Amino acid sequence: MDGVKAAYDEIADWYEREFQPLPGLYRQLGDLLGSGTGLCLEIGCxxxxxxxxxxxxxxxxxxxxxxxxxxxxxxxxxPVARANAEHLPFADDSLPAVVSVMVHTDMPGYPAVLREVRRVLRPGGVFVHVGVHPCFCGHFADRADPASIVITPGYHDGSWTKKSWTDQGVRNRVGAAHWPAHQLLNAFPEAGLTLERFGEGDEPTPITFSVRARKQCTGGHREPVAAA
Ligand SMILES: C[S@@+](CC[C@H](N)C(=O)[O-])C[C@H]1O[C@@H](n2cnc3c(N)ncnc32)[C@H](O)[C@@H]1O
Incomplete structure (x- = not known):
């Protein structure tokens, strides 16, 4: 492929054996995706x-x-395929649904991924993003005490880092990209996706933030808008 390193090859056995997905993830994904028929592609499955x-x-x-x-x-x-989400191996306007769960912090090219999602979605097709909360998770957030998350300077620094409040998680192993909230949310309309609905998961301070967006049907068609 295009030489992109698969960091998760190193930790796949640990991930399968020991990593526990947050229980709220399934509910958030289900609530925003809703029922439907046809293919639903998970990028970074x-x-x-x-x-x-x-x-x-x-x-x-x-x-x-x-x-x-x-x-x-x-x-x-x-059914799965090996591919880079920045170059989806699907035809234009071909899929009714695409989801991405806990992956945007692994994808420094997430804006390009969103443009690809819009390209392959059918008009009217739905895209659900569930990811770590941009305000309360990252190298700038110490979550060791769930009752009082400590936010340190660094929120606006979107650089890739392995800094984490725990040495037992994914991020200290493979690192993470960070997208401040405005960058993450702006990336959807910039890709030509219409924002529809939002969710936040887990108590007392959210760990996840989710978005449902849609590719407009012909008539309401919008071209991607230029980044500010
Ligand atoms: C934190 S894991 C999440 C896996 C799954 N969605 C879940 O919730 O259990 C992130 C996944 O994204 C994949 N990934 C990272 N960059 C990618 C890219 N550019 N294209 C496709 N997959 C990618 C990784 O290999 C990894 O399997």
Whole structure:
């Protein structure tokens, strides 16, 4: 492929064996995606942990990921392909639904990924993003005490970092890109996706932030807007 490093190859066994997805993730994904039929592509599907949620809503899940080892575990949970989400191997206007769960902090090229999502979605197609909360998670947030998250300077620094409040998680292993809230939210309309609905998950301070967006049907068609 295009030489993009699959950091998750190194940690796929640990991820499958020990990593516990947040329980609220399934509910947020289900609430925003809703029921439907036809193909639903998960970009960065990893080990396929969300295939069952997608299937239970009536959709037919398919997945893609950069990491061969993560896909080794996903195989059997949903049909998968190895690909870079910045170059989706699908025709224009071909998919009714796309989801991305806990991946934008692994994708420094997330704006390009969103443009690809818009390209492959059918007019009227739905895109659901569920990711870590941009305000309360990152190298600038110490979550060691869930009752009092400590925010340190660094929120506006979007650089890639492995700094984490724990040495037992994903981020201290593979690092993370950080998108301040305005950059993350602006990236959807800049890609030509219309924002529809939002969600926040977990108590007392949210860990996840989710978005439902849509590609407009012809008539309401909008071209991507230029970044400010
Ligand atoms: C934190 S894991 C999330 C996996 C799954 N969505 C879940 O919630 O369990 C992030 C995944 O994104 C994949 N990934 C990162 N960059 C990617 C890219 N450019 N294209 C496709 N997959 C990518 C990684 O290989 C990894 O499997």
């Amino acid at each position: 990893g080990t396929g942990a969300h295939a069952e949620t997608v299937r239970s809503l009536g959709w037919t899940p398919i997945g893609l990921d950069l990491s061969t080892k993560m896909l080794g575990y996903a195989n059997g949970r949903l």
